[in-house]
Amino acid sequence: MSKANFVIEGFAAEPKQRVSQSGKQMLDISVAHSPRKFNKQTNQWEDATDRDGNKVTLWARATFFDDMAAFLATQVTKGTLVRLEGEPRLNVYEDGGGRPAANIEIQFASLAVVPLKPRQDAGHGGFNAGSGAGMNGWAQPGANGTQNGFQDSSGFDDQQPF
Template sequence: MAGEPIITIVGNLTADPELRYVSSGTPVASFTVASTPRSLNRQTNQWEDGEAMFVRCSVWREYGENVAESLTKGMRVVVTGRLTVRSYEYNGQQRTSIEMQVDEVGPSLRYARAQVTKISGGSGGQNRGGGNYGGGQGGQSQQGAPSGGRASYDAPQGGSSYDPWQQAPQGGSSFDDLPPF
């Protein structure tokens, strides 16, 4: 929908993501990100923590299963998504909560290293509303031929016949690690 506020939060997971299945069998992973602002106290020249903000996040379908398998409590993450308002009744009182419907999530690499494993098969890489990564204009068609003259982001692991970097240029030159000067 147009006009929804999109935000990015950097923080730590307060617990392992919870994976559950709704009545239709669709998986959803839920997790909470704690983000604590830090500021420099110029009088003491020390960093001080501000008030922590806790944001509840939801990720649906195969994406949610990937999140539940990949992220764990305490991990520093970068989360981008749309804020949504949810009203509910608890102990006879009407309550409201602000939650995030996640578009993108991943580990923060500021203080860590990550090993990414691409999932083969299934629907990995199909457009899930966030960007164009394999279907549609400029992506790769179902038969494997690129549309729009671009190589696909979902190319097979060994490369594709449309990969411009797959072979050395014509004319007998070869590549090496030495600079040309």
């Protein structure tokens, strides 16, 4: 017996809420992945295409139930960066144009929201939108060797390792 595990990280489509015939809350979350490759001739990143020149997009979908469905409905909207993991099941079908298509359904799924790095420019979203404060006050050393009210006894500096 073998067991496969599939992980995809990408931006979510708008989640779809529904209710089963037995009254269970359900939430379908789909995540897209479009492979890209670097073109050395143009020095640009380009979307990968199939042999007919069509852009390739892989869709993975998971369904969550009851309390998890209700919770994720408050956390995930269209455009949320998520990491979806679970056992894959391949679904092959014909799309609206009659062309063969496929997607991956993730069973026994877990989902995590991936935090995006906040932007440093005020007024354009992120943590400092409109406030002018933002991250400028984060991790600033305080008086007498304290940092945000705690004594720093780690012996580590705050320089990023990369």
